[in-house]
Amino acid sequence: MKRLGIISLFVILFIAFIWVWNFSYQTGREEAYIPVESENPITLIPSETGVFQRSQYALDYANMPVDENHQRSLKDYYKNRAFHGAPPSIPHPVSNERSMGENVCLKCHQNGGFVNKFDAYAPVTPHPEMVNCRQCHVPQHTEQLFKGTNFYKVEAPQVGVNNALQGSPPVIPHQVQMHENCLSCHAGPSAPKEIRVTHPERINCRQCHVPNNKEMTDIGIFKRAINSPQ
Template sequence: MKRLGIISLFVFLLIAFVTIWNRSYELGLEKAYEPLEEGQAMLIIPSEEVFKRFEFVLDYSKMPVDEKHQRSLKTYYNNRAYHGAPPSIPHPVEDEKSLGGNDCLKCHGNGGFVKKWNSYAPVTPHSDYENCRQCHVSVKTNNLFTATNIEKISVPKVGVNSALLGSPPVIPHQIQLRENCLACHAGPSAPKEIRVSHPERVNCRQCHVLKNKEVTDIGIFMRK
């Protein structure tokens, strides 16, 4: 009788453990956010929006390389006024008042091949910012209106910024407004020199650490 009681207690504890573990697992699969009631204040975390793109990471890993429409790192940097600047808009904009949700994000929200321009539209790393023209300007001329003496910062060299031989390269730029690493480092619109070989691993900062301080020796400052 005593043995039967011990066995019954063990079975009860086992069933309770399985039930609690199963419930915990189901809760882990639920969405991170509860639906907001009408009129309830909403806390906006802009960087959370970028994770919408991560549902396509397995598509990135299966995509064949399009040799005819690859974008090089030189083209990538030539489309910027300086290293770290927002890229300019390299195509005509029909409506000068066009904003993200109504125009830009139709192509740059999810990316894809644009037959009209015979190239791939890069994915924006910050689709939650819809006032695109606040930072991105159209190219009106290929020359400066007035010559300046501003020296451009040298762009980071590919493959030489690792802490140790064979270790993952560091992130050589700031990540503000660049929270979605896959926007520049994965897919057919990514420059071939910085295209990642493992886009399915979306937790990039687990291995790649931030080093966004660029130091340039400008010599002794003297006021003339």
């Protein structure tokens, strides 16, 4: 009986070890998320998983030569937007709007690349998992239905004046939500030349660059998610 009790104790300890190890392993695989405690329902700083999911392309961006003849400027970047912060419109013809989204758009906009038809590099989408593209992006040529207005247009952030101190990293002048993949706008040949970074291989952007959204008065307190019963 004594021997049976000792064996049973070891079996129980072994099962407990397996359970603790499996719980620790599964918890470690969860996505890092930093919620914001704020009365504003808008999440200002969502988890930037998009940057790390595409980090495998960071060195490719760093080694790509600059195509001087097909560089995109910030003027072109903002020309496709109704206002600062708006989704870019679709600047090219759409043959079948019902087919827009998912694999159709992602053929060019998931990884970028040069498109001979338009003699330009296709911008990389920062959120390829959102496949219903036409929910936010509309064709640019809609003069027959929509007319210009005198609504106040928010000015886009200026380049070169977003440093807290001389020589310090520039702050992030826009919200991170829907722009989680920094590499899509700040690296590669399709990135506007004024905001193309020199170090895309340093993928942990938020380690040095902090948000500075002056449109919001309070960004709340950062707290890590606690896996406890509510």
